Amino acid sequence: MERKKTLLWGTLAIAFSLFCSASLYQTVQRHTPIKMKIAGFPTLGLSSAPVQVVLIEDFQCKNCRAFSRKILPKLQRQYVKEGKVRFTLVPVSFLSGSQWIANALLEVYHQNPKQFFPYLKEILQYESDLTVAELIRLARRLNGIDMGQLERCINNQCHNEELQQNLAWAQGVMGHQFRTPALYVNGTVGSTFSFEAIQYQIDLYLRKQ
Secondary structure: OHHHHHHHHHHHHHHHHHHHHHHHHHHHHHHOOOOOOOOOOOEEOOOOOOEEEEEEEEOOOHHHHHHHHHHHHHHHHHHHOOOOEEEEEEEEOOOOOHHHHHHHHHHHHHHOHHHHHHHHHHHOOOOOOOOHHHHHHHHOOOOOOOHHHHHHHHHHOOOHHHHHHHHHHHHHHHHHHOOOOEEEEOOEEEOOOOHHHHHHHHHHHHHOO
């Protein structure tokens, strides 16, 4: 009986130790800055900005769309335009129906990078899936876009390989914790649920400057 108790307590102690180690590892992972190579992704703001905010987003993800509708404009007004934050969006596509939108946005980005975020803003006004014709119609409001090339690209999904590379990049950053939306502030995991939470994290970095 005593031997069984000893074995039981020993097993529990090992299990508790492993649990604590795993929790500590996750905490360290969450708060240890990740070095991110963001060249080639759509970006807003000055390269000299002291704070770098990176968002990984699938355009059919409801929480992603909510972030870009409600939080991104505030981030732009308060920090990006003031030169305090450089914002980068990494488009991925793994949800059903997102390939059409992602290909349209990336084609616009490659043709005229400055029109990416205005185009995204137009697209986010609609809740339902957009047809190719609707994506083209919205793009006609932009400057410097070859509509014929855009339509061919959407139909042929010409940026699928790039989207797969983006997805592999995002999965490499997050590992088994992959999700969208995912936010990083100077390489540290941030909240995507409220502007106030992001504001608090950004202001901490700014105070260190």
